[in-house]
Amino acid sequence: MPDPTSKQLTGWAAIRKGRQRRPGEWLVERGIFLVSLSAIVVIFLIFAFVGNKAWPVLIGQTDSSRAFKAIPVEDMAKHTPKELQAYLGVTEKEWNEMDETARRTLMEVKVEEAKENPTDKDAGLDTTTWRHLLWPHQWTGYDKPEYIWQPVSPISKYNIVPLIIGSLKATLVALLFSVPFGLGAAIFVSQLAGPRLKEWLKPGIEMLAGIPSVVLGFFALIVMATLCQKLLGYESRLNAFVAGLALGLAIIPVVFSIAEDALTSVPRSFTQAALALGSSKWQAAWQIVLPAALPGVFAAVVLGFGRAIGETMIVLMASGNASIVSWNLFDSTRTMTATIAAELAETVVDGHHYRILFLIGALLFVVTFVSNLVADVVIHRLKSRLEGKA
Amino acid sequence: MTPTNLVPKLQAKDMQPSLSIEEQTRHTPLIDLQGLSLWYGESQALKDISFFIRERLVTAFIGPSGCGKSTLIRCLNRMNDLIDEVNIEGKITIHGHNIYGDDVDVIELRKRVGMVFQKSNPFPKSIYENIAYGLRLHGVKARSDLDSIIEQSLRGAALWDEVKDRLHESALGLSGGQQQRLCIARAIAIKPEIILMDEPASALDPIATAKIEDLILDLKKEFTIVIVTHNMQQAARISDYTAFFYLGELIEYDPTAKIFTNPAKKQTEDYVTGRFG
Amino acid sequence: MQNGPPARGRHFRAEKFDVASFFFSGLTGLATFLILAMLAVILANIVYHGWPAFSWRFITAGTEKDMFDVNKAGVLPMILGTTARVIIMTIFVIPVGVITAIYLSEYARPGSLATRVIRGAINNLAGVPSIVFGLFGLGFFIAFVGGGLDTLFGNASPKWGKPALIWASLTLAVMTLPVVIVATEEALRAIAPGLREASLAMGATKLQTVIQIVLPQALPGILTGGILAVSRAAGEVAPILFTGAAYYMATLPKSLSDQFMDLGYHVFVLSTQSPDIERTRPILYATVLVLLLLTFALNLVAILVRARVRRRMRAAH
Numbered sequence: 001m002p003d004p005t006s007k008q009l010t011g012w013a014a015i016r017k018g019r020q021r022r023p024g025e026w027l028v029e030r031g032i033f034l035v036s037l038s039a040i041v042v043i044f045l046i047f048a049f050v051g052n053k054a055w056p057v058l059i060g061q062t063d064s065s066r067a068f069k070a071i072p073v074e075d076m077a078k079h080t081p082k083e084l085q086a087y088l089g090v091t092e093k094e095w096n097e098m099d100e101t102a103r104r105t106l107m108e109v110k111v112e113e114a115k116e117n118p119t120d121k122d123a124g125l126d127t128t129t130w131r132h133l134l135w136p137h138q139w140t141g142y143d144k145p146e147y148i149w150q151p152v153s154p155i156s157k158y159n160i161v162p163l164i165i166g167s168l169k170a171t172l173v174a175l176l177f178s179v180p181f182g183l184g185a186a187i188f189v190s191q192l193a194g195p196r197l198k199e200w201l202k203p204g205i206e207m208l209a210g211i212p213s214v215v216l217g218f219f220a221l222i223v224m225a226t227l228c229q230k231l232l233g234y235e236s237r238l239n240a241f242v243a244g245l246a247l248g249l250a251i252i253p254v255v256f257s258i259a260e261d262a263l264t265s266v267p268r269s270f271t272q273a274a275l276a277l278g279s280s281k282w283q284a285a286w287q288i289v290l291p292a293a294l295p296g297v298f299a300a301v302v303l304g305f306g307r308a309i310g311e312t313m314i315v316l317m318a319s320g321n322a323s324i325v326s327w328n329l330f331d332s333t334r335t336m337t338a339t340i341a342a343e344l345a346e347t348v349v350d351g352h353h354y355r356i357l358f359l360i361g362a363l364l365f366v367v368t369f370v371s372n373l374v375a376d377v378v379i380h381r382l383k384s385r386l387e388g389k390a
Numbered sequence: 391m392t393p394t395n396l397v398p399k400l401q402a403k404d405m406q407p408s409l410s411i412e413e414q415t416r417h418t419p420l421i422d423l424q425g426l427s428l429w430y431g432e433s434q435a436l437k438d439i440s441f442f443i444r445e446r447l448v449t450a451f452i453g454p455s456g457c458g459k460s461t462l463i464r465c466l467n468r469m470n471d472l473i474d475e476v477n478i479e480g481k482i483t484i485h486g487h488n489i490y491g492d493d494v495d496v497i498e499l500r501k502r503v504g505m506v507f508q509k510s511n512p513f514p515k516s517i518y519e520n521i522a523y524g525l526r527l528h529g530v531k532a533r534s535d536l537d538s539i540i541e542q543s544l545r546g547a548a549l550w551d552e553v554k555d556r557l558h559e560s561a562l563g564l565s566g567g568q569q570q571r572l573c574i575a576r577a578i579a580i581k582p583e584i585i586l587m588d589e590p591a592s593a594l595d596p597i598a599t600a601k602i603e604d605l606i607l608d609l610k611k612e613f614t615i616v617i618v619t620h621n622m623q624q625a626a627r628i629s630d631y632t633a634f635f636y637l638g639e640l641i642e643y644d645p646t647a648k649i650f651t652n653p654a655k656k657q658t659e660d661y662v663t664g665r666f667g
Numbered sequence: 668m669q670n671g672p673p674a675r676g677r678h679f680r681a682e683k684f685d686v687a688s689f690f691f692s693g694l695t696g697l698a699t700f701l702i703l704a705m706l707a708v709i710l711a712n713i714v715y716h717g718w719p720a721f722s723w724r725f726i727t728a729g730t731e732k733d734m735f736d737v738n739k740a741g742v743l744p745m746i747l748g749t750t751a752r753v754i755i756m757t758i759f760v761i762p763v764g765v766i767t768a769i770y771l772s773e774y775a776r777p778g779s780l781a782t783r784v785i786r787g788a789i790n791n792l793a794g795v796p797s798i799v800f801g802l803f804g805l806g807f808f809i810a811f812v813g814g815g816l817d818t819l820f821g822n823a824s825p826k827w828g829k830p831a832l833i834w835a836s837l838t839l840a841v842m843t844l845p846v847v848i849v850a851t852e853e854a855l856r857a858i859a860p861g862l863r864e865a866s867l868a869m870g871a872t873k874l875q876t877v878i879q880i881v882l883p884q885a886l887p888g889i890l891t892g893g894i895l896a897v898s899r900a901a902g903e904v905a906p907i908l909f910t911g912a913a914y915y916m917a918t919l920p921k922s923l924s925d926q927f928m929d930l931g932y933h934v935f936v937l938s939t940q941s942p943d944i945e946r947t948r949p950i951l952y953a954t955v956l957v958l959l960l961l962t963f964a965l966n967l968v969a970i971l972v973r974a975r976v977r978r979r980m981r982a983a984h
Contacts (some may be wrong), residue, residue, distance in 0.1 A: 212902020
């Protein structure tokens, strides 16, 4: 056919330049993708670097009993500086700053110390094993096996059970306090309040999340502790109960916003159908919306749990920090997070105490990781189910 | 397939009294669809569609909601590429170039196939910048060039007189009809050969709609226009050819006069007479 | 509006008055009210007790005299320290967070494995306890990166391999990454899809569309993300306990490798380490007030901007 559009044809041939002729953009887009992997990289790094410090404890490479077998001063040369540093309990920096005489003196002191070491059966014990981390042991002077966390003592006792119980106690109080409040408010805001009221209530509750936890800890320590003691008349001013209440304040916004989100994602048509059948707003909320959103409420509780068990400053300031094994909520208590915060600065880098604190950190990481994962999956399922129905 | 062997096929059907032989040579087939099928995941949205669209005419796609007409028009500038899980079979050629070929640069294609959407979507910039954006993308940088092309295209879209004194005010301050004409001006500024319009007047009042329709009749002197519309009077008023789709299939494609007065298929007749859809 | 009252009356009669409904609705309302009341009590308490010691002298004086003395102590070094660590954090977290959000919103295929893993990682990162970030900062930034730098430069005594401003800031940047990503992504999703289509249909590439059309629109959202991250980080203490905060410093930090004093940490120090808590109470309250003002001002701005973004999103879709 005659080609009246030959000029355009060359123009149109230009569309067939091929796809990848913008190397600059291609590079930038690759770059965007790589940067977006940062969150994965960070999670991996946390896992690697916290886990790395805790690993020797996990596989039993640490031995706390070694410190009690004195090394004669004349045998110094037989050991590497690293070993001697661990033995003497000094950091590498301190070791480097000491001259030979100072080192020898320290060695002699250590030998003297070793002579005064308790010679009972516990002295040679490796208290960093799983056995001693988790199970009770009848220490010299005790009449029954006990769970004891006492890292700074002639024989370091690293039983983490008191800390776990402490964390659970504070978390339990926090959940008992925050779930009814958070959920109640979520039902009210999402189902019962009018749109105008809602616009005021939501930011109000979100503001609670804006209070730094150190301020809540301060408030618990200075105001709530005294007030609660006066009201309830218990013995120790700082305890799991007070810490739990303050912790509850911190996680109310978490429970509230997840639950509110879940309740809101239930299609409006559910409620309208119920209202059309003559049920009250409350009945619609309680009988129709809440059951539909129940997994979301569960996720809210799980996330609240994860947040509470990982919170540090509040429990550090308001729980009293005594590592006692007791289920009494009004006893002074010590949590895992507070223990790390309070003790890490005092430990020898890469010593047992240091590593066991990292182990506790790794444990916290795993617990929150799992609770996040569970909440995530539950919310995801809930949303796709509701959207499918809607 | 070349346009020449398509013309006899159409003649064989003998359905276009409105287009003389002379006109046929002037309006040669430009876009040629061959066995086009499209799937969204598992569900098939377009089923084996073959026809051609003539240049510098208005071709309307009509049909009930969900018939695939919007999906089809978005195939013509490959906007469907943006959606994952879309699978396309068959060919669309423009000037004999398969736009779904492996060597096609979508950006170059879209410079040549402009589009106006159902919901007017001016950028939240000034009127001037709305048009300048596309021009700059395609290498027009000099201020004087920009000024003259922008005036030209606003005149082309019958908008110049209304906005010449406020070119640097936000486009969002325009009325719905003006916004839509700005979108048309924006599209014609980069001098495409084809303009796709996806229900461009469906959100407008009758007066604004009339202006857009006049504009379309004016634009077809220079551009090949494909328009999707819900409004059958609109299709009858402005289009030269009409394609009727139903459930992803092309039911009938003929000169508009024939579709509306003497359709070949029962389904077409039912639809254009308002019996369903 | 004239039919308002009678219509409502009818509605009320149609809805059976039900004691249980009334009671339980009231209960949820009460819960909401009590939460806000507790918030109000805390704020009122802090303002009431903090106000007397809160003065121009207090926020502009240093601590060189006596950090526990009501008449001499000031919080300027802490304000500066907290500001510095937050600014440095922002410099690192905003670009990474925004770029990640761009990937997720503009490029990622929703169901793909990569997207799911990235989202999972972000969600998990948001839930990692702050103290674990502190351990991470110590183990990774200080021991690994800092120690590595010292070995590289052959420093005899650690210059980088110790707690420092830069490490505290980086630890916080890692911690607030999810906040920035989520806020930015929300802002990106609030942009009408029509704008992207319009740009692409004019022959813009995806990158041109993102940079010239999408990003300018998302600016308020990016700002919100930044502010939220800053306000969250400003009050955090646990992650900086081992990575940079100092109990006391005679001078202000001069370089990134110096330690710094910090408002939040100072609240902790004043409330737990004071020799005489009764005497220290006024400055403790005033310090808390300063910290709250700082974080709340930021939060308020973020909440307002976000409310605007959300309204626009509803309008766009």
